[in-house]
Amino acid sequence: MTSEKAELQLKELQNLLNKYNYEYHVLDNPTIPDAEYDKLMKQLTDLEKAYPELITPDSPSQRVGGAALSAFEKVTHETPMLSLGNAFSEADIRDFDRRIRQAIGDKFTYICELKIDGLAVSLSYEEGLFIKGSTRGDGEIGEDITANLRTIRSIPLRLNEPYTFEVRGEAYMPKRSFLQLNKMRAEKEEMLFANPRNAAAGSLRQLDPRIAASRNLDIFLYGMGNYGTTGVATHSAGLNLLEDLGLKVNKERKKCATVEEVMNYIEKWTVERPELDYEIDGIVIKVDSLDQQDELGATARTPRWAIAYKFPAEEVVTKLTSIELSVGRTGVITPTAILEPVTVAGTTVQRASLHNEDIIKEKDVMLGDWVVIRKAGDIIPEIVNVLAERRTGEEIAFSMPTECPDCASELVRLEGEVALRCINPKCPAQRRESLIHFVSRNAMNIEGMGEKVIGQMFDHALIKDAADIYFLTKDQLLSLERMGEKSATNLLTSIDISKGNSLEKLLFGLGIRHVGAKAAKTLAEHFESMDRLSTATEEELLTVPEIGDKMADAIVTYFENEEVEQLISELKSAGVNMNYLGIKRQQIEDSDSVFNEKTVVLTGKLEQLTRNEAKEKIEALGGNVSGSVSKKTDILIAGADAGSKLTKAIDLGIEVLSEEKLLEELKE
Template sequence: MNLLTEEARVADQRSLFGEMAAEETGSVKGTQPVEAAAKTADARAQAAARAAELRHLLDYHAYRYYALDAPEISDAAFDKLLIELQQIEAAHPELVTPDSYTQRVGGYVSEQFTPVTHMARMYSMDDAMNLEELDEWLARTEDALGAGRVAYTCELKIDGLGVAITYQNGAFVRAATRGDGTTGEDVSLNVRTIKDVPMHLSEAALAHMGADRSAPIEVRGEVYMPKGSFARLNAEADAEGREPFANPRNAAAGSLRQKDPKVTASRHLATFIYAIADTAPLHVDSQHAFLDWLRRAGFSVNGSVARCTSPAEVHAFCADALAHRGDLDYDIDGVVVKVDSFDQQGDLGFTARAPRWAIAFKFPPEEKTTVLRDIRIQVGRTGVLTPVAEFDPVTVAGSTIARATLHNLDEIRRKDVRPGDTIIVHKAGDVIPEVVGPVLDKRPEGTAEWDMPATCPACGSPVVHEDGEVAYRCVSLDCPAQLKERLLHWVSRGCMDVDGVGDELIDKMIEAGLLHDVADFYHLTVDAVAALDTGRTYLKDDKKKGVSAGDSIKVGATIAQKVVDELTRSREQPLSRVLFALGIRHVGKSVAEVIAQRFLTVDALAAASEEDIAGCEGIGPKIAASVRQFLAVPENLEVLQRLREAGLSLEEDLGAAHAQAAQETGVAADLAEAQPLAGLTFVLTGTLVNRTRDEAGAALKLLGAKVSGSVSKKTSYLVAGPKAGSKLTKAESLGVPVLDEAALEQILATGQIPAA
């Protein structure tokens, strides 16, 4: 069937609200228990989809912050996403993955520098965004260690770039960025140019180490750019017509990652050192004593530090630091409060990503007033329409701002901001411009409320707004505002898996007019890709290549041929990969596999009703509505038709899919085909050693089993690893057989349940 037949068009036009009303009035068949089970399954599916989305968002924004030094959201907004993911994973432990941001330290390692493994992991820091959260942490700490028995070291939180510097026998060995917490980037040559970094430690400090003076030590701290250096750097940028740095933190990060150390030296960076990988060789027992050793060793240690013996003294230090932050020649964004005693720090330990014995109290941002001139729409990479405030330029926290996101219509209504208002603005986290709200007594008469447009300003397609959601979206594959991110998602490893096509190459293809949607990938030629300008030039003449200095460097035939070959290979990907690659909202890899296995062809899916789609196991009305909305856009159907004409099958070969899944999970293909665990329900809990719970669940499903997130009388077996909790208790109370990981591995290898 052609995707654009009248039958498909009629199916596309079914009323979402009519079907929902029918469901509510009981016209959908099924008993109440079945409906309850479906709702539970739907809730789990939604939780899994939201967790995957949050992990993607956290990774994206961490990359923007750590790797590009160009954050798009505030620290508070990032923390909100992280807290939401922690809550989902706490409610659904089976959704926890090893690569989840809750299980690791933020940060990225650039490929431009040699990787360096730190002597010990560099952790992130939990944040207290207000005094209430700080007091909660102080109370937990006092409860754990004993009220009145805890002293705290309070230090200013420097807004710079984390660095680790290693010394051997008192001599500088190397320096590295924090990176991902385990591995950083070797920036030794650049750090050598920072004047306050000692190349040799003082004899007094080495003598204090005694017999351990030859032991390697790795100190940690912050590289920052003084405000005076920042002002000079941006003045030079203005004079030369270059883009100025947004703030000193970004300037410091960019300066430390220069390939030429002379450039770093010219930026006049400085450091404050405050931590070490291992305190044992120093023979000190507290943070305060350790800071004294750092000073004796020759390091730059911030002078604004205090040892506080009560929460009241901690409050006083924070208040004083906030009052005098503007007097400093460097940026701070808070106060770090640490338990002073190293023994007590050891008693408290760490979470997966941060020490329990320290917290960063974040300062509120500086505020200014200005006039809101307009609210314009920005179409994001996922099709979300984001209103953006445009106002008279104003200087806040060291830089001039004239725009700020208003996030969504609900936020605009909540803040009641309107074009023409005098508004209060600040920088959230001293980085991200934000509109606080209007000054109502300065509002001009007759100022009207602002409303979202009915059509996408980038492509003219109707805007979609789902009940219960704040976002307004454009779901057209033809929307130019979403093009790059859709293209990147299409070629990514989990989707069509096109090796060699990345961010830079896609930018060049778009600029050259080669790509307008994902179907255009399959019309690329070797000659067209080879002729693309990389944006770089030859530095000297090369007679063999027939080029001169200054000539532009092209992509070339070798890379172009590889790209075309990879795209050709991707035509063989199954329907499930295509559905995931299309970027349909709420449709992740697992959901795409369920849909593909149920409908087998894109034609059948295009003709299916929303109720048909919602009938798939684990797929509820929200996912079904999203799929139907996507398929209701004629431009999307046209792209699918062009993909078919380009040679993609748009069909699901269950045999091939099972074979691929068997290879990925290590399950024998013949066992997968036999489905020996059909009719059995497994629940996984605790920590598994050989594979994650997600991997174990996927392998069990491949053998025909159902994997549930909760224990009930219908549970056939509970697989329990170490640290199993309430699920194990419930299974034992219900008489559900409990298996260990060894038994699980035997089941996956043989398809048979081991004898008790």
């Protein structure tokens, strides 16, 4: 057979197999027996074996291939994958509807979709060819799981048209696949997966794609990262386009003209949910018009034009065996109910927070009680009520202790508070929790120093407060369990990088009572340095917008503490930055920065800065960083591998700056 003839036959076999694959996995309407499909696949693989130069990335034979990975690479999303705000009741939905109508009037339509309980993923197509797939991650950066996503047969390796775009979806494990997988694991005496969502997530994070391929995963696509180049005007039209291109979209979507129609749709699927072959945990409601979506905009975390209604929590009965006490970083004593293990909303639950002593009394909780529990929002276990009628007389009343369970100091209840609190500043439990908070992402963001590592350091007396972190040595780190040479080096690098954080990160990390991340930013902007803030009077603090009496009093009290004064001094000597690295709003107004009062969009991969670092620096110079390119965009920062956003910006005549130019502007 000539190479030309082989190529024609190979293309014919590929087209046939892709057609049959689409009918089976997307349309759920197979037109040939499995044996015939397998026969055609063997013909294709035999032909490709004879003519390996003719193998293409979109061939049906290339679903699984290559060696197992050693790790997943990071992927920056072209457009951030935002979370959705949650609604738990009809009142929440009607409140959402009210806000929409106040913002854009009454002329709009909703599109309602089933909220698939799986793993959010992004698929990138270039000229119609599937080139990359990733997890949602933190919304900005995910992990490259292309090899595993290629094993999902409902994902086309080539679209029906040569589109270049990023599409978003939910990869999931059908119920039948989940039952089959757990049956096999039980036979092998392996740990069972708690629910289909965990099974799907675990499958897609396997380094060997052959394992993912064996799990029979599926996917529904629910949108695009950017609709700009497609010409569609509504979200529903976008879903129709995805279907036309051969992508699998859930057919149970519905347009709704009124909030009453939305509630009817929710009621229908609350009842019919168990009949589906896949898990759903709610309903997603979106404004259909893309122009109206742009008009409504988004917060830093969630779009204002969409909301996710979560189904009422499943309630089950179990026995409360004991109550465990923990000490938080602010000294609050939190009681936790220890339960006989029970499955709730697909996962095994053994613990539920009781919040405080008043809740225990209000619900009349006793040791040995039978209790009704549920997961609030299908996530957090809570005790709903006690089944008092099932008491036998052997139950034991519970009372909160008078001493701290960790340091034995006397507990107090401060005026106006319901919580008992340990006020010993040297309490080991508080110090440990404070350190965990200090290194967390929204505070000093020291990567590699999680809760377990902090616990080891604390137990080995390597650190007693935040300042000690900056004097750690490699030898000390290597003495910790599971801490190797590379991990120790990386951790020391991360510690060193954190020294350069702006003042607001340090303020939030110190854990001053009532001072959250937003207040820390406000204080840093106003006072600009730790020295000025630490000597501020209560009257001076009250002149700062959003700083009230309680917070002002807490700040003054905090900095009057001699131990705090010593801590700040040690942090300074370690080289930790004590100044606000941004610019106050008054200064911004007079700034000649290229970003002042401009809307800026970031795209592509930045080499010198993270997305968040670039965003913070641009905003500090008076810029407003947006997630999508529109006519309102003034500047696009284009890093490596910039895609559709760059194309759209050029089409709209928007100024485009390279990362090099960005760094020059920031330096100036």
